[in-house]
Amino acid sequence: xxxxxxxxxxxxxxxxxxLYEAKPHEGCERCAELxxxxxxxxxxxxxxxxxxxxxxxxxCRHGVERQ
Numbered sequence: 001x002x003x004x005x006x007x008x009x010x011x012x013x014x015x016x017x018x019l020y021e022a023k024p025h026e027g028c029e030r031c032a033e034l035x036x037x038x039x040x041x042x043x044x045x046x047x048x049x050x051x052x053x054x055x056x057x058x059x060c061r062h063g064v065e066r067q
Contacts, residue, residue, distance in 0.1 A: 020050050022057035031060050 022038060024031030034057045041049035 020054050022054040024057050025060065025062040028060060028062040031057050031062065
């Protein structure tokens with residue numbers, strides 16, 4: 001067998017937009033910092049960092065101390 005054969009070229013599927021969506025809580029310093037990170041990641045084209053920052057904003061407890 002000379003190698004794996006595929007029926008056509010690779011398909012580049014777009015990611016769901018919600019992966020990069022984040023709604024920061026007004027007045028939350030952590031959310032503000034994460035939004036700066038999200039913007040910087042977008043500028044440099046770092047999809048993984050964008051996802052991580054957006055996820056962190058979605059999961060932010062908005063200043064509530066974790067126990």
